[in-house]
Amino acid sequence: MNAQSKSVGNQDRILAARQGLIPVRERAWLGGFGNMLRKELGQWWGTRTWWVQTLIWVLILNGISTIVALTESITPNDLLQEVVQTFLPMSVGIIGMGTVITTQGAIVGEKQLGTAAWAMSKPASRSAFILAKLLAYAIGFFVTAILIPSTIFYITMRALIPASLPLIPFLYGVGLVILGQLFYLTLTLMLGTFFSSRGPIAGIGIGFFMAGLLLKGFMPMQILIATPWPLPDVAGGLALGASLPSIWPVPIIATGIEIAVMTILALWRFGREEF
Amino acid sequence: MDTNTSNGNVIHTQELTKTYKGVNALQGLNLQVPRNSIFGFLGPNGAGKSTTIKMLLGLTRPTAGKALIFEKDITQESLAVRRKVGYLAQDPRYYEHMTARQTLRYTARFFYQGPKDLIEARVEEMLELVGLEDKADRPIKGFSGGERQRLGIAQAQVNYPDLLILDEPAASLDPQGRRDVLTVMETLRKHTTIFYSTHILDDVQRVSDRVAILNRGGLVAEAPIQELLNGSGSSVVYNVTIKGSVSGAQARVARQPWVRSLSAKSNNGAVNWQVNVSDADAAEDQMLRLILEDRSVSVKSFGRKTHNLEEVFLSMVGEESKK
Structure with missing residues (x-):
């Protein structure tokens, strides 16, 4: 602390400097949102995270679907159906699990380290803290795990398979991948506000995903359609223009409602957090 | 500001x-x-x-x-x-x-x-x-x-x-x-x-x-x-050093209603008093007069005891912990 007298300065200088700075003007419930979002996005795009994530998802999703396209010797239309039914359902599932693994420490890590308490000692609202994380992770996963692999998939399959894959239905399928990813993201963030260690978060998140794989075939339809578990099948069917059961919108609406409810629960619980 | x-x-x-x-x-x-x-x-x-x-x-x-x-x-x-x-x-x-x-x-x-x-x-x-x-x-x-x-x-x-x-x-x-x-x-x-x-x-x-x-x-x-270090209320203490025949003066001072306790200790021919008082103004006004009524006594020092913060802290926290 070698320059105290110089840096503390006199009152006039301090007041002049203060007058030049423009205070942040945000609604109370969104206080600090812009700053925290910039920081969260910086962690995705200002570090190697974005290209590591992109590389992993391209290798997994595009790698497997390309292998299927190159090794199956069936008619082009059947092959197209095969690769779409591989790519989209696999995307919904694997990205969901990847989201749980990557995001499990997003809230709880900050609670454990004390950085959440530090941020909340500044003029930042708790809802802004959660929403900044939600938005930054949603954008990060959307670009690295969905947009780039889906674009590569569409271009690659058009080049490899001499059959038509209409863009709009394919985008409907991609939309359901986004919906599934958002479900697991909000689930993980919400669990992070309720628990104080990563174990239960990863356990419940991955357990829910695995339960979908194991129980889907045995579960009564009334319960199944209230979960995101049918989304992989619906995504494939929509992309290929296949005929779907009349109740196909129900899991989409239910998942949307569940995302909203889990976001509200996360905001409510974090608002009551005692640091 | x-x-x-x-x-x-x-x-x-x-x-x-x-x-x-x-x-x-x-x-x-x-x-x-x-x-x-x-x-x-x-x-x-x-x-x-x-x-x-x-x-x-x-x-x-x-x-x-x-x-x-x-x-x-x-x-x-x-x-x-x-x-x-x-x-x-x-x-x-x-x-x-x-x-x-x-x-x-x-x-x-x-x-x-x-x-x-x-x-x-x-x-x-x-x-x-x-x-x-x-x-x-x-x-x-x-x-x-x-x-x-x-x-x-x-x-x-x-x-x-x-x-x-x-x-x-x-x-x-x-x-x-x-x-x-x-x-x-x-x-x-x-x-x-x-x-x-x-x-x-x-x-x-x-x-x-x-x-x-x-x-x-x-x-x-x-x-x-400063108030804490000087003591306040029941914790105001005066240090007095006197020489001579002190028993009469000690009895006079100890009888005063504003004196809570008086402890005396001999030291190289003098006597050191620690007088705990409930009213600092009365003590300032009357204590010296009471001591000097006896002409055989001489006062070498008189003053309010200043504590350091550690003493104040330990005494307050200690008293509170005993309750």
């Missing part, structure tokens, strides 16, 4: 209480922190100091009671309160991947949206203040405890706070670092109010002008530091 405070108090708490699972961490705290004071908040571990600070900052909710900072309610208007406050935690934690400069920039952007050059200038100024210019662009994960504390002091001041709340600001610093922190606090007194908790009683005695002592979640004392 905020002047919008009632009775000149920046912090005003009223029966502020915090209970964790049935255990009282803080019970009915009534505290007034005057504007532009350096207010020392003392107490043993677990006394409720950090709990109080966390409640003032909205990090935890009061179970009962209320508190105002700059006349704003800490629960209803917490965000507005935090705009005017700088805070240094007891064990400051930051994002380890960020550099000191990025941390200060991030902190500043909670308060200011621009212009960018003025924000950068303020960040630079704070780096200079704490002597971290040469480490400004290194990730915090490589920082020592002292460097983290310095960064903490810088981030707490980045918004020109009207109130600085420091939780054990010098705890992890070496003597030189401690001295620097105290110097900064004294310099900032002109611009801001400083409310800080500490265990280091020497520091409190050096810089504070008002002190509160907390024990087991309750307020034991709150007074200007």
